[in-house]
Each structure stands twice: as structure tokens, then as C-alpha cells.
Amino acid sequence: MGISPAESGSPEKEQQAAGVGILLQIMMLVLSFVLGHVLRRHKFYYLPEASASLLIGLIVGGLANISNTETSIRAWFNFHEEFFFLFLLPPIIFQSGFSLSAKPFFSNFGAIVTFAILGTFIASVVTGVLVYLGGRMYLMYGLPFVECLMFGALISATDPVTVLSIFRELGTDTSLYALVFGESVLNDAMAISLYRTMSIVRKHASSAQNFFMVIFRFLETFVGSMSAGVGVGFVSALLFKYAGLDVDNLQNLECCLFVLFPYFSYMLAEGLGLSGIVSILFTAIVMKHYSYSNLSENSQQFVSDFFHLISSLAETFTFIYMGFDIAMEKHSWSHLGFIFFSILFIVVARAANVFSCAYLVNLVRPVHRQIPLKHQKALWYSGLRGAMAFALALQSVHDLPEGRGQIIFTATTAIVVLSVLLIGGSTGTMLEALHVVGDSHDGHLGESFDVNNGYVAPSFKEDGTSGTGIKMKLKEFHKRTSSFTALDRNYLTPFFTSQNEDDEEEEEALLDERISGSERGGFLGQ
């Protein structure tokens, strides 16, 4: 690293080190983009962009590790959980919500919530108990029970980043995508809540009502975050409707404000002790649905491109950063047994999560909307662990004494690398083997929903012959759906969006289309 001889004073030196560090990071970013582009052009799906970025980070980190780099430069590459949570995660999650058409998400809402809440709880507990038993049977290093549950919680956070980038790349059934996406986004909130709760339990060693506390805390976090997110979204819609900023020469002001709102929502939730991820996700959905149409045409084009750009950069950077830090951190490899058995246990726990929850969901769903076994298998297979588990594990190094956090961190690191490289590389093959690759190879999964409606969007009128219990439920959903649609059409859309007289008819046509779509798919139905 050809930097000039060190200058006077530590601030300049530090700044220079930062410069070199950032320089290296930019070079890795450019390399990742170029490599990803080349791989995609040659349709080489065994090394998706995410894996390529991770590998680049690993390799450069390894090189930096064996060379004698100054510690001040090394310090600039450490994975700061803070940086990840505050600056990298928000754009990624926002873009997920912003690019997602609301329909497939809401039409699978019940299933998604089941997988995210109940499923993640099952997975965490199963992993925790198995790791504890493994420790008691001397198969692996024995952790205290609460710490096993902490490990179970953090390792149950399947990563939206990884999953999204790979699924989007490959193109798959829209409903399956919605399930995997929705679950991985929401289960982060669950995993974080569980981890924090277990961390409190560990410190205060109170007992008994923990189970209900966990559930209460999660619900509090989830409902609170959702309200905050939806609220901020509505405020933004009203601002852009009434501020009269959709004039040509105010485009910059308009875009500045539009860009600040999602971040505001994220930080509001974090500041209130809620989950910023859930909040920004709902803000994204509301802003796309209402605020977006109040922008001038140029600004609409710009903000779409802007969020796409920012999230691509953040996504790629996250993988590089993670790879680099994995190569740089000190690891305690003396507990290979722990790693081996953890992998075994999380595979079992993931199966317990997916298949039991799918069973429950299928109990309630009508026959034609059942989640087929191949989708369940795909869902089981796609439980990659990524940056979220990594960040929580890094936190556990500070939280747990006597090197036990270090063991958890090393195990998590190994699981993350293996799952990204192995599952990431084989997801294409798996999806093809299970015949769940959708018609939508163009990468715009959310928007192709109407074409590729699979088992999600049947007409409710056709299933007059199913059992009465299910029928009742269905009717209830249908009613709720139509009432929400009516609410949206008659009150929300006119209230939050600006319908100029000249494009009112167009709007009408769009609304009609939307309604017919939601009558088929059910806007808030399960």
C-alpha cells in the first residue's frame, strides 16, 4: 500500500489511513460491480453477485491480514454494527419495500407473519435447546442455557439482503418470493427482539413470565414500528400533495425531502426503541402507494433510480465489508465441534420452523391456496444467514464474558460464509430442481404478479364447494379485503394523492384495475 511517509500529528495520519481504507473499499466495490456484471452476462449462477462480493472481501482481507498493515488502517475496516445498522441497512430495506408491489406481500400476509413470528420463535428455541443438550452431552462446548437461547435467536435471523439479491437475480414464483422476502424481513425484527430479551434475562436472571414478555415485546415492537412507518408515510404523502413542489425548478427540493422521509422513519422508530427495519419497510410501501404519485414525473423517475443506486451500493458494500472483517477478526477455531453441530442443529431447527408453520398455514388455507411441498422445501433451503446474524454475533462478543461470545461469533461467521457461498451458489440449481423458477426472469418479480399468479390469486367465487369453516373464514377475508379496497379507493387515495382533473380518468382506470386485482388476490386476505 504505497502511502507516503507518515506526516506530523495523529489527526492527519488517521485521516490518511481512513483515506487509504476507503480507497481500498471503493476499489473492491468497483471490482464487485464489474465482476458481478461479467458473471451475470455469462449466466454463471454458481457465483451470484453477493457471493462474489463476499469472496472479494475475504481475499483482500486475507491479503491485508498476512501483510504488515498499519493498525490505524486496519481499524477502518472493522465491521461496526452501528455503521451497518445506521447507514447500510436502511437503504437496502427501503428499496425492498419500495420495489415490492404490495399485492403479493399482503395476499400472503398471514403466512408471512406465521413464519416470521411463530416460526422464528420455534427455530430459536429448537436451536437453543439442541445446542444446550449438545453441550450437556459433551458433543460441543457447553454454554449456559440462556446463552444458548441467545445464540439460537441470533442465528435464526435469515438475511433479507442475501436472500433478496439471489432470488431477484434468479427469478422465481412470485408467491414464494413474497414468502421468503416477507419472512426474512420480519424475522429480523423477531430475532433482534428475542436476542435483546434473552440478553436482559441473562443479566437480571428473572424467571417465569419470560415467555409472555417475549411475545408482548415482539408485538409491541412490531405494531409500534408499523404504526410509526405508516404514519410517516402518510405525512409525506400529505406534504407532497399540498406543498406544491411538483413544479419544474423545485425538483431538487422535492427529491431532497422525499429522500429524507424514509430515513426519518427509520430513525424515529430506533429512537423510540422500536424496530427501524419494520418501520422503514412500511414507510416504503405507503410512500410507493401514495406519496410517489404526488411527485412530478421527473422526480418519480429520479427517486426510483436513486433508491436503486443507493441500495445496490449498500448491498454490495455489506458483503465486501463482512467478508473483509471475517478475514481480519481473530477467531477461536479450537471449537470446530461447536461449528459442526450448530450447522446440523440450525438445519433441523429451520425444518421444524418451515414445515410446522406451513402445516398450520395449510390448515387454514383453502385447497387451491395450499403451500405446496416444493415451496416448503425451497423455503427451508433458502434460510441463508447473513449480515444481521453477523452483526448480532459481533454484539455478543461484547455481551458475553470469558470468550463465550467469541465462540458464538466464530460459529456464526463460519455459518454465514458457508451459507452464502453454498446456498447462494446452489439456489439456482435447487429452484430448478424443485421446478419453482417462475416465468419472470426479468428481475421484476413484484410487478409481474398479475401474469404469474400461481396459487395466490384464484377467484373466490369459484370455490363454493369447500368446507363451511374454511368458507366462512374466506368470506370474512373477502369482506375485509373489499372493505379495505373501498376504504383505499374512497378515502385514502383521494385524501393522500393529488388527482388533477386531467389525469383523473387515468387514475380511475388504474384504480379499477387495482380493485379487480385485489378482488382476485385479496388485499389483506391470508
Place this chain on the structure above:
Amino acid sequence: MGISPAESGSPEKEQQAAGVGILLQIMMLVLSFVLGHVLRRHKFYYLPEASASLLIGLIVGGLANISNTETSIRAWFNFHEEFFFLFLLPPIIFQSGFSLSAKPFFSNFGAIVTFAILGTFIASVVTGVLVYLGGRMYLMYGLPFVECLMFGALISATDPVTVLSIFRELGTDTSLYALVFGESVLNDAMAISLYRTMSIVRKHASSAQNFFMVIFRFLETFVGSMSAGVGVGFVSALLFKYAGLDVDNLQNLECCLFVLFPYFSYMLAEGLGLSGIVSILFTAIVMKHYSYSNLSENSQQFVSDFFHLISSLAETFTFIYMGFDIAMEKHSWSHLGFIFFSILFIVVARAANVFSCAYLVNLVRPVHRQIPLKHQKALWYSGLRGAMAFALALQSVHDLPEGRGQIIFTATTAIVVLSVLLIGGSTGTMLEALHVVGDSHDGHLGESFDVNNGYVAPSFKEDGTSGTGIKMKLKEFHKRTSSFTALDRNYLTPFFTSQNEDDEEEEEALLDERISGSERGGFLGQ
């Protein structure tokens, strides 16, 4: 600040504090944008957007200071020089270069360099000597001579941020704008170099050849940074010419790469111990001239909007941040005499800089290209001190022992606030009183150059009657100009930009226009 009760573990608490801090910052940003918009719409020029942002920061900081805020939240608002130099400054400077048409900058290049190098040197030395003498005469706190020079150097950095935002807002003569802009950008590099050099001198107490060392160091920094910047710009031009990314579905990749290059240039220069500011400025000019035309049409529109957006955010945030930190930091107000006399001395030093350099420039320039006295006065008046001086002063707190850094910091703070509020608020009145408000009230100063050519762009053929020495010089410049134009036309533009056959004629026409323009104005002439 209604945050929920503190949770377990310091990382979560820290993250929450960060959340609240960032939330407050976003709210101030939104407020600044809205307030700035309202003020602009009502043509209230006594409080430009920059001053409004500074005031908002000051007020909120003052409120936070008297209320009992947690220290962890306060920590998030401290002005980190690192953050400023690494993340806020690059987009601002890049946008300056990117939005500036190269012509007025290069046609005043000689004058700009004279003001920036010689002028800043004069101003620093005059300020330093006066402050030293003031100390010896017990008018103010007596600093050692070298530290006086350090103060002189850091306080001589006129701020491109402040100056640009106010001048752009008000609209003025293009040549004057180019002088003020060019000087304030380049003199930062000089001030930083001088400050660093004096800092080394202070530590090692070597003597004698310091004067030449300063000059050598500045030239090294300047030429090196310029080469790095131009080099990176050319590489980017070649990449976008040959990579074939201007296809529709690769727009995102194209924009990602385009956005990474300027930052790469900045960090490359910083990593090499050079000035990132100068480097990114030249990268911006080269990228606008060559790389930009190799982009697809959509990407061109997008990157322009993108850089505009990012720099607006960074600019506004810088002022808020500065105001907030000024209100929060501990200041030693016991040395009011120091502040009063420093202000007096820098006014004198600025006059010594501007009028002596203008005299020198006018000696070489032909009669019709003389810098008129009213422009000299405007230039003298517009020496605002802003974020750069503030950041260097903050650094001096670490560099200087026994509270002397603290005195310098407090004085600089007072000077920054006063100059931004007073000069910023009265610049409009001043420009009107001097009759130098240009025709270009639309805010696009650089682009209106051909309309408003003032004294910059006379035809060289007409002045066959001036003195022979000047005539020789002029001819030399003219020759250089035409050779550079020919080089640009015959080699650089065809080499670095992609001329498709269908738009070659258009390109030709554009080139012809450019050449006739530079024959009038002189592309590299003084």
C-alpha cells in the same frame, strides 16, 4: 427528548442515542430546506439558506445545551473533522466542479492561481505577524510566532461552501464568480498545506529553509493532486467509452460506477498525502468534459440530478452541523480582545491579499481585461470563513498545548459565525451597491458565460495596438490556447469520448462552437 427508558447493554443504548441524534439532524435538515425555500420564494436575501441553516443549528444546539441531554446523545453531534473531510466535503466540491463550465475558470486561471497561492500566503503571513505583534504589544493574548502563523494559515481559508451557495443564489458577473470560486477552492489547499507545514515546524523547530519548503510543499500538493484528479477522470472516460454500459438495462451499473469515480479520486489523493479537494475538483471538470458524454442519455440526466441532490444535502448539513457544534462546544470567552483584534487583522490581511494580487494581475493583463476596482472590492468583501477554517481550528485544539488551541478555536468560531451571518446577509446589498450583479439571475452562472462575457472574453485579434511586451505575452497565450484546443479537438475528445456515426455531425458542430468560444475567451489563457 421523549425517548423510551434506557434498555440493557451499552451497544443498544448507544445505537438508540445515535438514532435520536440522527433523527434530530434529519428534522433540522427538513426544516432548513423548507425555510430556505420559503425565504427564497419571498426574495428575502438578508438570510440566505446557508445562514438559515447555521442559525437553526445554533438555536437547536443552544436548546440542547441548556436542557439536560444525555452525554451519549450529545456525543453524536460533535463536529468530527474526519466526518466533514471524508463525507461532507467531497460531494460539495465535486458538484462545484461538475456544474462549472470550464471556460470562465480557465480563462481566469492565472489570476485565480495568483490569488490562491500568493494571496493566501500573503494573507496568512500578514495575519500571523499582526497577531504576533498584537500579542507582544499586550493588545491580545500572546501566542508564540509559529502558532500565530498556524492561526494565520487556518483563518485564511475562505470557504467555498459559503461563498458558492450565496453567490449562486444571488447571481453575479461570471468572471467575478469564477475568481471567487476558484480562489476559495484552491486556497483551501494552500491553507491546509501551510497549516500542516507550520505544525511540523512547531514540532521540530527546524529553521531557515522553511519558506522554500512551504512553497515546494504546496506545489507538490497542487501538481500531484491535479495530476491524480485528471488521471482518474481520463480513466473513467475510457471505461465508459469501451465498457459498453450505455445499454438500457445497465443504467444502474453505469451510474454506480460513475458515482464511485469522484470519491475514488478524492481518496486516492488523500491516501497519497495530497489534497483531495484539488483532486476531486479536476476529476469533476474532466468527467464533465469527457466521461459525461459517454453515458447513456438517461444516466446523464440521473447523475446530474444525483450530484445536485447529494451536494445540497451535504451543504445544508454542514451549516447545521457547524451551528450545532458551535453552540455545544465549550468556549473560552475570556479572550474577547483576541477575537476583536483577530477580526481587525484578517480584514487588513484580506485587503493586502486582494489588492496587491490584483495589482500584479493587472500589470500582466491587457487594458480591457483588467480586474476593475469594484470587482476587487467585491472579492475583498466576499472572504467568508466557513467550515474549512472551523475544521482546522478544531484540529488545532488537539495540536496546541495549554489551552492555546482553545483560544484559536473560540476566535475562529466567532469569526465564522459573524462572517457567515453578516457577510452572508449583506452580500446581496454589497453586490448591488458595487453594480456587479450579473445578467444571470437564474442560478446557472457557469452556463451563461457566453451571454455575459464581461471583460473576460474579448477577441484577441482586436487588440493589435497595445504595448509590445503585453502583446508578446498575449500571443504566447493565444498560441497555447489554440494548441490546447487543437489537442482537445484532434486527440483528447476523439480518444476519450465515443462518437457514434449518427451524432458525429452534431459533435462537430458542438466542437466548432467550443473552439470559437475558446478563441474568444482563451482556454488556458490568463
